[in-house]
Amino acid sequence: MNISNRVNQLKKSAIHEMTRLSKQYDDVAFLSWAKPTTGTPKHINDAVISAIKNGLTGGYSQSEGLPELRKEIVKKLKRDNNIEANTSQIIVTVGAIEGLAASVMATIDPGDEVILPTPTYSTHITQVRLASGIPVLVPLIEENNFALDTKAIQKAITSKTKAIMFCSPNNPTGTVFSEEYLRKLAEIALENNLTIITDEAYEYFTFDDNKHFSIASIPELRKNVITNYTFTKTYAMTGWRIGYLHADEEILTQVKKVHIPFSICAPVASQYAAIAALKGSQECVEEFRMHYLKTRNLMCERLDNLDSVFQYSKPGGSYLMFPKILGERGNDSFVFSKNLLKEARVSTTPGIEFGPTGENHIRLSFCVPEEMINKAFDRMEKYFGF
Ligand SMILES: Cc1ncc(COP(=O)(O)O)c(C=O)c1O
Numbered sequence: 001m002n003i004s005n006r007v008n009q010l011k012k013s014a015i016h017e018m019t020r021l022s023k024q025y026d027d028v029a030f031l032s033w034a035k036p037t038t039g040t041p042k043h044i045n046d047a048v049i050s051a052i053k054n055g056l057t058g059g060y061s062q063s064e065g066l067p068e069l070r071k072e073i074v075k076k077l078k079r080d081n082n083i084e085a086n087t088s089q090i091i092v093t094v095g096a097i098e099g100l101a102a103s104v105m106a107t108i109d110p111g112d113e114v115i116l117p118t119p120t121y122s123t124h125i126t127q128v129r130l131a132s133g134i135p136v137l138v139p140l141i142e143e144n145n146f147a148l149d150t151k152a153i154q155k156a157i158t159s160k161t162k163a164i165m166f167c168s169p170n171n172p173t174g175t176v177f178s179e180e181y182l183r184k185l186a187e188i189a190l191e192n193n194l195t196i197i198t199d200e201a202y203e204y205f206t207f208d209d210n211k212h213f214s215i216a217s218i219p220e221l222r223k224n225v226i227t228n229y230t231f232t233k234t235y236a237m238t239g240w241r242i243g244y245l246h247a248d249e250e251i252l253t254q255v256k257k258v259h260i261p262f263s264i265c266a267p268v269a270s271q272y273a274a275i276a277a278l279k280g281s282q283e284c285v286e287e288f289r290m291h292y293l294k295t296r297n298l299m300c301e302r303l304d305n306l307d308s309v310f311q312y313s314k315p316g317g318s319y320l321m322f323p324k325i326l327g328e329r330g331n332d333s334f335v336f337s338k339n340l341l342k343e344a345r346v347s348t349t350p351g352i353e354f355g356p357t358g359e360n361h362i363r364l365s366f367c368v369p370e371e372m373i374n375k376a377f378d379r380m381e382k383y384f385g386f
Pocket residue numbers: 034035094095096097098121167170171199201229230231232238241242243
């Protein structure tokens with residue numbers, strides 16, 4: 001069998017292994033899903049049904065996406081991200097994932113280094129490896145609610161560094177990187193001529209005083225940023241596989257050279273769904289956010305009762321959190337998660353999935369109904385002898 005070294009080196013994902021193991025049991029309490037469990041809002045589904053009935057969805061679209069959709073995206077970027085864009089700076093992608101993969105491919109050559117503040121979304125690390133790049137993992141500051149360590153990032157830069165890649169709000173920690181730190185990061189990128197690749201999948205889900213800040217809104221950074229967005233989280237559209245990226249025209253021309261052989265264009269039916277999502281009422285987004293705020297608070301309350309087992313920082317965004325497992329039982333997070341599944345029927349994601357600094361942690365998702373959280377924590381209290 002001929003398999004490239006690039007692919008051969010990739011490890012099996014602990015998330016998929018946990019999903020496989022979870023299927024062995026009935027009645028598992030799932031805190032491992034990072035996908036919205038609510039369905040896509042009805043007005044979005046209805047718009048696609050009528051696009052299909054009108055025969056609009058059978059062919060390819062322009063590879064960069066339908067003009068009407070890109071126009072709506074430009075409006076949204078101005079309204080919500082403070083980014084002055086035009087339609088020639090947008091590519092509609094197959095979810096944020098394809099946009100991120102194309103961004104990495106277009107930016108780095110084999111052997112180039114990409115700095116990733118960790119713990120981070122493991123797919124980013126995989127994408128760098130797939131492009132034969134070298135992921136350089138720089139720890140976030142856990143004691144400061146997993147804030148960016150801009151000094152450590154600066155120190156990690158070498159002559160081979162080409163890019164910095166991150167998600168904010170962060171998966172798995174739920175941290176919303178502050179504008180102050182992101183401005184520092186922007187300075188570092190400009191000084192060293194680095195590209196910043198951002199993943200803003202959870203942009204609308206922020207809580208308390210935390211505000212989402214898009215680094216691409218800094219005008220001087222225009223030629224250094226590729227920003228990736230998605231409809232997946234905002235509108236509960238996981239399965240539609242639709243997202244978009246924004247970059248300056250010069251970069252975009254290059255990214256498009258990757259986007260085309262990977263996808264030709266994003267699914268056209270999904271592009272009609274995206275138009276309906278952007279043009280329709282945004283109430284559903286606020287409803288989702290309020291639900292996650294409620295479930296975050298519940299999860300934190302329930303974790304407070306388990307304070308001899310877990311220590312946590314309250315997540316300011318996303319619908320994920322990343323408690324530390326106290327004591328020796330946390331030394332192998334994969335074993336910890338497997339035991340929790342086997343003995344208590346609670347499915348979690350081992351922290352090691354998100355880079356070495358994720359060890360001793362588990363990722364918990366609160367994009368589930370309140371009953372699911374209560375069921376999981378009732379079981380954990382029993383399991384840990386409370
Ligand atoms: C940070 C982050 N980015 C991207 C994705 C996937 O986005 P999409 O479905 O748009 O490809 C996820 C999904 O869990 C995620 O957590």
